[in-house]
Structures are given as structure tokens and as C-alpha cells.
Amino acid sequence: xxxxxxxxxxxxxxxxxxxxxxxxxxxxxxxxxxxxxxxxxxxxxxxxxxxxxxxxxxxxxxxxxxxxxxxxxxxxxxxxxxxxxxxxxxxxxxxxxxxxxxxxxxxxxxxxxxxxxxxxxxxxxxxxxxxxxxxxxxxxxxxxxxxxxxxxxxxxxxxxxxxxxxxxxxxxxxxxxxxxxxxxxxxxxxxxxxxxxxxxxxxxxxxxxxxxxxxxxxxxxxxxxxxxxxxxxxxxxxxxxxxxxxxxxxxxxxxxxxxxxxxxxxxxxxxxxxxxxxxxxxxxxxxxxxxxxxxxxxxxxxxxxxxxxxxxxxxxxxxxxxxxxxxxxxxxxxxxxxxxxxxxxxxxxxxxxxxxxxxxxxxxxxxxxxxxxxxxxxxxxxxxxxxxxxxxxxxxxxxxxxxxxxxxxxxxxxxxxxxxxxxxxxxxxxxxxxxxxxxxxxxxxxxxxxxxxxxxxxxxxxxxxxxxxxxxxxxxxxxxxxxxxxxxxxxxxxxxxxxxxxxxxxxxxxxxxxxxxxxxxxxxxxxxxxxxxxxxxxxxxxxxxxxxxxxxxxxxxxxxxxxxxxxxxxxxxxxxxxxxxxxxxxxxxxxxxxxxxxxxxxxxxxxxxxxxxxxxxxxxxxxxxxxxxxxxxxxxxxxxxxxxxxxxxxxxxxxxxxxxxxxxxxxxxxxxxxxxxxxxxxxxxxxxxxxxxxxxxxxxxxxxxxxxxxxxxxxxxxxxxxxxxxxxxxxxxxxxxxxxxxxxxxxxxxxxxxxxxxxxxxxxxxxxxxxxxxxxxxxxxxxxxxxxxxxxxxxxxxxxxxxxxxxxxxxxxxxxxxxxxxxxxxxxxxxx
Amino acid sequence: xxxxxxxxxxxxxxxxxxxxxxxxxxxxxxxxxxxxxxxxxxxxxxxxxxxxxxxxxxxxxxxxxxxxxxxxxxxxxxxxxxxxxxxxxxxxxxxxxxxxxxxxxxxx
Numbered sequence: 042x043x044x045x046x047x048x049x050x051x052x053x054x055x056x057x058x059x060x061x062x063x064x065x066x067x068x069x070x071x072x073x074x075x076x077x078x079x080x081x082x083x084x085x086x087x088x089x090x091x092x093x094x095x096x097x098x099x100x101x102x103x104x105x106x107x108x109x110x111x112x113x114x115x116x117x118x119x120x121x122x123x124x125x126x127x128x129x130x131x132x133x134x135x136x137x138x139x140x141x142x143x144x145x146x147x148x149x150x151x152x153x154x155x156x157x158x159x160x161x162x163x164x165x166x167x168x169x170x171x172x173x174x175x176x177x178x179x180x181x182x183x184x185x186x187x188x189x190x191x192x193x194x195x196x197x198x199x200x201x202x203x204x205x206x207x208x209x210x211x212x213x214x215x216x217x218x219x220x221x222x223x224x225x226x227x228x229x230x231x232x233x234x235x236x237x238x239x240x241x242x243x244x245x246x247x248x249x250x251x252x253x254x255x256x257x258x259x260x261x262x263x264x265x266x267x268x269x270x271x272x273x274x275x276x277x278x279x280x281x282x283x284x285x286x287x288x289x290x291x292x293x294x295x296x297x298x299x300x301x302x303x304x305x306x307x308x309x310x311x312x313x314x315x316x317x318x319x320x321x322x323x324x325x326x327x328x329x330x331x332x333x334x335x336x337x338x339x340x341x342x343x344x345x346x347x348x349x350x351x352x353x354x355x356x357x358x359x360x361x362x363x364x365x366x367x368x369x370x371x372x373x374x375x376x377x378x379x380x381x382x383x384x385x386x387x388x389x390x391x392x393x394x395x396x397x398x399x400x401x402x403x404x405x406x407x408x409x410x411x412x413x414x415x416x417x418x419x420x421x422x423x424x425x426x427x428x429x430x431x432x433x434x435x436x437x438x439x440x441x442x443x444x445x446x447x448x449x450x451x452x453x454x455x456x457x458x459x460x461x462x463x464x465x466x467x468x469x470x471x472x473x474x475x476x477x478x479x480x481x482x483x484x485x486x487x488x489x490x491x492x493x494x495x496x497x498x499x500x501x502x503x504x505x506x507x508x509x510x511x512x513x514x515x516x517x518x519x520x521x522x523x524x525x526x527x528x529x530x531x532x533x534x535x536x537x538x539x540x541x542x543x544x545x546x547x548x549x550x551x552x553x554x555x556x557x558x559x560x561x562x563x564x565x566x567x568x569x570x571x572x573x574x575x576x577x578x579x580x581x582x583x584x585x586x587x588x589x590x591x592x593x594x595x596x597x598x599x600x601x602x603x604x605x606x607x608x609x610x611x612x613x614x615x616x617x618x619x620x621x622x623x624x625x626x627x628x629x630x631x632x633x634x635x636x637x638x639x640x641x642x643x644x645x646x647x648x649x650x651x652x653x654x655x656x657x658x659x660x661x662x663x664x665x666x667x668x669x670x671x672x673x674x675x676x677x678x679x680x681x682x683x684x685x686x687x688x689x690x691x692x693x694x695x696x697x698x699x700x701x702x703x704x705x706x707x708x709x710x711x712x713x714x715x716x717x718x719x720x721x722x723x724x725x726x727x728x729x730x731x732x733x734x735x736x737x738x739x740x741x742x743x744x745x746x747x748x749x750x751x752x753x754x755x756x757x758x759x760x761x762x763x764x765x766x767x768x769x770x771x772x773x774x775x776x777x778x779x780x781x782x783x784x785x786x787x788x789x790x791x792x793x794x795x796x797x798x799x800x801x802x803x804x805x806x807x808x809x810x811x812x813x814x815x816x817x818x819x820x821x822x823x824x825x826x827x828x829x830x831x832x833x834x835x836x837x838x839x840x841x842x843x844x845x846x847x848x849x850x851x852x853x854x855x856x857x858x859x860x861x862x863x864x865x866x867x868x869x870x871x872x873x
Numbered sequence: 874x875x876x877x878x879x880x881x882x883x884x885x886x887x888x889x890x891x892x893x894x895x896x897x898x899x900x901x902x903x904x905x906x907x908x909x910x911x912x913x914x915x916x917x918x919x920x921x922x923x924x925x926x927x928x929x930x931x932x933x934x935x936x937x938x939x940x941x942x943x944x945x946x947x948x949x950x951x952x953x954x955x956x957x958x959x960x961x962x963x964x965x966x967x968x969x970x971x972x973x974x975x976x977x978x979x980x981x
Contacts, residue, residue: 062926068945
């Protein structure tokens with residue numbers, strides 16, 4: 042410890058100590074000479090060796106290297122700017138991807154003390170549920186000691202006058218806003234006490250809806266709106282920064298206690314069959330395990346009172362609730378990560394070859410340095426320091442570029458307003474780590490080669506160009522595949538009519554309907570809808586087309602699982618959706634054991650026999666195949682290999698049915714008539730009415746956006762790679778000016794010269810292309826799991842990407858190569 | 874010259890030992906070692922000064938400016954209490970080692 046202090050003391054006063062040492066050694070020398078001693082070694086070197094003992098030589102050298110690095114950057118500003126730009130693009134793409142992951146997954150939600158919030162789910166030995174019945178929540182809230190607060194929320198769609206599609210309303214407990222530290226933008230929020238039975242119903246506006254629907258007008262506070270036809274006062278607008286716990290920004294916030302006021306016949310507060318999402322705030326000193334244990338004990342107690350509603354052996358497990366739920370998004374992030382790393386690889390490869398080319402022109406300098414005593418280690422260190430400085434500058438540029446890109450993406454994708462794109466320490470650390478990693482990638486190989494003063498630096502250069510070619514090739518091909526998939530999704534026939542179909546979702550179960558009342562509702566509504574001019578066919582289904590809700594059965598076919606999409610419909614469904622019946626007969630009323638399978642399912646399941654009359658098992662039920670219908674990807678629009686079956690909807694499905702109607706003419710003008718008709722059947726609510734073509738274009742648009750984003754990455758990679766090729770060929774031309782001059786003077790054909798210039802890199806580029814194609818094929822396999830409709834062997838995508846690549850690279854090579862042809866032989870011969 | 878050089882570990886021991894009798898400057902340390910060894914050991918400038926810097930850092934000696942016998946300003950090195958302890962440790966260690974080496978040379 043003392044020794045370290047002394048060392049630091051030496052460091053701080055090293056100029057003085059250095060002088061003292063010099064003086065002392067001069068004295069020694071004089072004395073030795075007086076006594077007739079031999080003249081000793083070089084004084085400066087001896088002094089440096091003594092000084093080395095103090096242990097801070099590296100700092101001196103670092104300072105030296107840094108000074109030198111900055112000086113050499115100043116002398117070639119073009120090179121510096123180009124390399125910082127290339128690096129900033131590479132690092133920026135990576136940083137943008139990481140910050141979005143950080144923002145969504147690593148950072149907690151924008152609520153107070155997110156660490157102590159747990160989300161509780163039900164688990165029993167043979168079943169589990171992500172949500173909890175409200176009566177159980179109330180029981181736990183009353184008896185818990187390990188939780189200081191219990192929160193609950195459930196979402197509904199309530200109709201609002203003048204809004205086509207019913208916006209979402211979150212029903213929450215009265216403590217929700219207080220407990221999460223939410224602040225109002227205007228007016229006030231709910232507080233404890235607002236849930237008294239005599240309190241008048243009130244709603245709070247979500248910030249987004251307030252902005253889009255009320256034009257951010259603060260005076261709406263205190264006014265009244267009608268939700269599901271029920272008048273209610275707006276008491277406030279929640280602040281923009283508040284995330285809630287569900288990650289979504291609803292149009293309205295209301296109290297769970299008022300659910301019955303808005304939703305006619307609601308049993309939410311008393312019925313064990315409807316559920317809400319439950320969170321708890323840990324009491325000080327309680328651990329998540331203690332809370333889970335206590336709630337499990339309470340559940341057992343509740344089971345004694347309600348043996349049918351609480352499961353046998355039910356446990357409540359708490360998991361971190363203060364973070365956004367990322368179900369299924371992880372692999373998407375992994376994919377994006379892989380793509381941006383490719384950009385980084387291109388950038389590093391590019392910069393590496395730039396450095397190599399520059400290093401070759403610094404050969405003389407390196408030779409001089411080693412002649413005056415710099416060892417290879419010292420040279421490598423100096424060159425690497427230069428790369429580090431570049432990387433640091435690239436880091437800063439990348440951080441700026443990355444957050445800019447992220448902000449752009451957030452605007453483009455309409456990200457929720459509480460997501461904060463400003464880089465935090467994680468992002469900055471990540472950027473620095475990536476910068477260091479890339480400086481190793483692009484700087485070390487050239488430094489090694491230059492310092493060793495190899496005359497031929499072809500191996501490193503070949504490798505670096507190959508990396509660029511391969512990576513940008515992968516990006517281009519993947520972009521091509523995605524674009525083709527999007528195009529196919531938009532252009533190919535989905536197998537059903539979407540232009541003339543209107544979907545009406547009454548969500549009867551949310552409005553407290555029983556099966557028998559639902560049957561009456563559907564019959565009544567059907568009569569009214571048929572009365573509307575232009576309605577041709579009408580049907581019901583439990584899974585509305587393109588609605589996002591799917592019911593599947595998993596089959597084992599040749600040892601591989603196959604998901605079958607199940608449509609629970611009535612006999613008119615196929616005609617309404619214009620799905621052709623290819624063979625056999627349609628379903629008829631009362632045909633509970635019959636099933637119509639899609640042609641694709643028939644081919645997969647019974648490849649070598651007649652499927653008609655065959656048995657098809659779903660769970661314990663055995664159904665008989667009565668007909669074969671055309672393929673219709675109404676539940677999996679992007680999956681060309683989707684298989685589906687149709688069976689009759691049963692009693693239990695009635696409250697969840699949606700209605701589909703086919704019209705003779707365009708659907709646009711008819712939605713309001715549908716909505717009005719439904720409102721006359723039950724004036725308490727207005728169902729969601731959608732034009733199927735809108736949903737179709739929206740889901741196709743999603744894949745188009747993905748393709749555009751990846752194409753953009755591909756183009757950036759291509760541009761960077763082309764830049765690298767330009768630089769490389771230009772360098773090669775500059776190096777061979779003399780040779781070209783001689784050849785021209787001897788009468789060489791300009792085509793020969795071009796060919797000899799380009800053939801130098803031909804092999805590398807072809808090799809990189811091959812690796813790139815293989816890499817793209819591998820990545821496409823991964824992509825396929827995420828994006829249906831992506832063909833892994835799509836020759837057009839591959840060929841067009843390769844042609845585009847060769848074309849761009851060819852242009853990039855020819856541009857500097859042309860300069861070679863303008864070489865004046867006399868000038869060329871005269872130059873060094 | 875080569876054969877008069879000594880291992881660096883021994884040099885530290887010798888420097889500490891010659892300083893026990895009082896402060897000396899660098900040149901005098903070298904001379905003292907040279908004379909006491911009956912001209913057998915010669916301490917080169919290139920090993921003396923790095924060794925002195927090391928001992929200074931360790932805190933075994935302190936340096937103070939004084940005037941030499943030729944009336945020139947020069948640094949005198951003085952043994953500290955820690956240096957004294959270190960000298961004892963190193964001396965006993967050296968004795969143990971040489972004894973062991975001698976035993977091997979005798980019997981082997």
C-alpha cells in the first residue's frame with residue numbers, strides 16, 4: 042500500500058525525480074572518470090532503465106501513442122472522417138438494436154418501485170392460469186400480510202360515440218394509480234375511497250386517446266362521455282410517462298367496482314369464472330417466496346369455502362411484475378441482433394482493409410521506427426492505440442446515430458410514449474464494449490501485419506474483404522427473402538374472400554351473456570342483418586378471420602408436430618367466406634360428429650388414401666371427415682402451409698361467437714348500419730365492427746414494414762461494402778501506377794489492364810459470396826420460425842440479391858480502375 | 874566485466890549491508906562493495922541505480938541531498954528501520970541458502 046503511494050508520488054513529481062536521478066548519475070560518472078574508470082554505457086538509456094523501476098512507463102508510452110495517433114489523424118482528415126463514419130454506422134445499428142431491447146426488456150416499467158411488484162398466476166398440478174378470479178383477489182387482499190397492496194386489472198372494449206372501433210378500457214382497483222405513483226396530466230386520478238358503493242362512476246383518460254380523440258384539450262376534464270351508452274364523468278387525464286403494468290395505453294381507465302355499471306350483466310366482481318390480472322406490492326422485509334407461500338396457504342383456505350372454484354393444490358406464484366412481458370419476442374430480438382451484428386462485421390471488415398491499405402503506405406515510416414529501435418510489440422501497440430482512438434470516436438458517433446435511429450423507429454412504429462429512448466449506463470457500456478471489440482476486429486490484424494512489415498499483406502486483406510462480401514450478401518439475401526414473403530402475402534390468394542366481408546364481434550361473454558341469451562342475441566341479430574340491403578350471406582365463427590384469436594389442435598405426423606387451426610362455425614361459413622368445397626358434403630345442422638378438412642390437411646394426414654369417411658381425433662372426440670374444402674389461411678395469413686378444419690360450434694362456444702357477413706358491393710359504407718342493427722338488439726353496448734379487407738391490408742403491411750427495415754439494413758451494408766471495394770481498388774491502382782504506365786507504354790490493351798486489376802479480387806469476392814449464400818440459407822431457417830410465408834429456397838430472392846451485389850461491387854471497382862487507364866505513361870514512369 | 878557482475882538479489886542485500894554503517898551516496902556504495910570484496914565484485918551503474926530506485930520505492934532507504942567529499946551536491950542514502958529488518962531477513966535467508974548449497978557441494 043505504502044509502496045503504491047510512493048509510486049504515485051513518483052508519478053506526480055516525476056520530472057523532479059528524473060532531474061535528480063540525472064544529476065546523481067552525472068556525479069557517479071565524474072567520480073568514475075577521476076578514478077580512471079572506463080566510460081560507461083549510454084547515460085540516457087541507463088536513466089530510463091532506472092526510471093522504469095517506478096513503474097509508470099506505460100503511462101508515458103500511452104501518452105506518446107495517443108499524441109501520435111491524434112497527430113496522424115489530423116494529417117489525414119478524409120481517412121479519419123470516412124472510418125469514423127463507417128464505424129459509427131456499424132456501432133450505431135448495434136446500439137439501436139440493443140437500446141430497444143434494453144428499453145423494452147431490461148428497464149423496468151415507468152412506475153414507482155417496480156422491483157417490489159409481483160405478478161401472481163395460478164398453478165395447480167395439472168392446470169394453470171395467468172389470471173385470478175376477482176373474488177379470490179379480494180380475499181387475498183383482505184388477509185395478506187406479506188403484501189402491502191394488491192392490484193388488479195382487466196381490459197374490456199367499450200363503445201364510445203363517434204369512434205368506429207370500440208377502444209380499450211382498463212378496469213383497475215382504486216389503489217392502482219396511488220400505488221404505482223402515477224400523476225395526472227390534468228384533473229385527478231382515482232384514489233382509495235373512489236370505490237365506495239355510493240361514489241359516482243368516473244373515468245380517467247389515457248394520454249394517447251386524449252391526444253388523438255380530444256385534441257389534447259384540457260377542458261374535457263369535468264365533462265361527460267357515454268361508454269357503452271352509460272354517461273360518466275371524465276375526472277382527469279393520466280400523465281404521458283405512466284406506463285401502467287400491462288404495457289398498453291388504454292383509451293379509458295375505470296374502476297373495477299364500476300364494471301357492472303358499464304357492462305350490463307357483469308358478474309366480474311362476484312363470479313369465479315371471470316378473471317383479472319393480479320399484482321401485489323411486497324411489504325417491507327417480505328420476500329417473493331414468503332408472499333407466494335402465504336397466498337398458497339390462503340388459497341387452500343379459500344378452497345374450503347369454494348371447493349369448486351379454487352383448484353386442488355392451487356399455488357400462487359409471483360414473478361417480477363414491474364417489467365414488460367416479452368412473450369415470444371426474444372427470438373425476434375435475437376434475429377435483429379444477428380442482422381445488426383452483420384452490419385457491424387461489414388463495418389469492421391471495411392475499416393480493417395482501409396487500415397491495411399493505409400498501413401502499406403506507411404511501410405517506410407514503420408521501417409524507420411524499427412530501425413531506430415522500436416520492437417514489434419511497441420509498433421503493434423502504437424498502431425492499436427490509433428485503432429482504439431478511432432473506435433472511441435466511432436463509439437460516440439454510434440451512440441448519437443443509434444439513439445437517433447431508435448427515436449425514428451419509435452415514431453415510425455408508434456411506440457408507447459412512456460418508453461424512454463435516451464441511452465442509460467447499460468447502453469453506454471454496451472457501446473464502449475462493442476467499440477473495443479470492433480477495434481480488436483478491425484485493428485489488430487492490420488497492426489500485426491504492418492508491424493511485421495510483410496511486403497505482401499494479401500491474407501489479411503482477402504479475409505477482410507471476404508467478411509464484408511459475405512456479411513452484406515447475407516443481409517441482402519435475407520432482405521430479398523423478406524420482401525418476397527411480403528409480396529407473396531400481399532399478392533397470393535389467401536383462399537377466402539376478404540374484399541366483401543364484414544366481421545362483427547359482440548364479445549357476448551364480456552357483457553355477461555349466458556349461452557341461451559347469446560343464442561337469442563345471435564338469432565335476433567341475424568334477422569336484422571339479413572334485412573340490410575346488400576347482405577348476401579351470414580355466418581358465425583368462434584375465431585373471426587384475421588382476428589388474432591386462434592384455436593389449434595396439435596397432431597403428431599411422422600414424429601413431427603403439426604398445428605391444425607380449428608374453425609368452430611355454422612354450415613353457412615364456407616359459402617360466406619367463399620371457401621370452395623372440393624369434395625364430399627358440407628356440414629349440416631346437428632352434424633356434431635362431422636368435420637370438413639382443408640385440402641392441405643387431407644394431403645398431409647392421409648397422403649395415400651381417401652380422407653372422406655376417415656376418423657379424425659381431437660382430444661377425446663372422434664370426428665368423421667365428411668368433406669374437403671379449399672385451403673384458406675384466414676387464421677394464419679403468412680403461413681402458406683397452414684392446415685385447417687371446420688366443425689360446428691357447440692353450446693359452450695355461443696358466448697364467444699363473432700358474425701361474418703358477405704355483401705354484394707363494397708363494404709365501406711355498411712359498417713355503421715351493422716353497428717346500429719346490433720345496438721338495437723342490445724342497446725347496452727355496440728360491438729366491434731370491422732371490414733375484413735382493412736385487417737388484411739394491415740397484416741400484410743406488417744410484413745412489408747419488416748421487409749423494408751431489413752432491406753434498409755441490406756442497402757447500408759452494401760453501400761459500406763462498396764465503399765470498401767472502391768478504396769481497395771483505388772489503392773491497388775495507386776500502388777501499381779508504375780506497372781500500369783509501363784504496360785500502357787508497351788501498348789497494352791486497356792481491357793487487359795482492367796481485367797488484371799479486377800481479377801486480383803475476383804476469387805475473394807466469389808468466396809465471400811459462397812459463404813454469404815450459405816449463411817443466408819442458415820439464417821433463413823431461423824427466420825422461418827418467426828415469419829411464415831418465407832421460403833428458404835427462393836431462387837429469385839437469392840439470384841436478385843447476388844446480381845444486385847455483383848452489379849454494385851462491379852461499379853465500385855470500375856470507378857477507381859478507370860483512373861488507371863488515364864495514367865500517362867511518362868508521368869507514371871517518372872514517379873517514384 | 875561479465876564475471877564480476879552479481880545476481881540482482883544479492884545486490885540489494887549488499888547495498889543494505891554497506892548502508893548499515895551510515896549514509897552513503899551512490900558512487901560510494903559501489904566503491905565500498907568493490908573494496909570490501911577485495912576488488913572481486915564490481916557494481917555497474919546500470920544495475921546499481923535501478924536497484925536503488927527499487928529499494929527507495931520499497932521504503933528500505935531514504936534519500937537526502939548532501940555534499941560529497943569533493944564538495945559536490947549528491948544524494949545520500951540512509952537505511953530506514955524497515956530496511957534494517959529487511960537486511961536481517963535477507964541476510965539470514967542468504968546464509969541458509971549458501972549453507973544448503975555448500976552442503977550439497979560437499980557431499981554430492
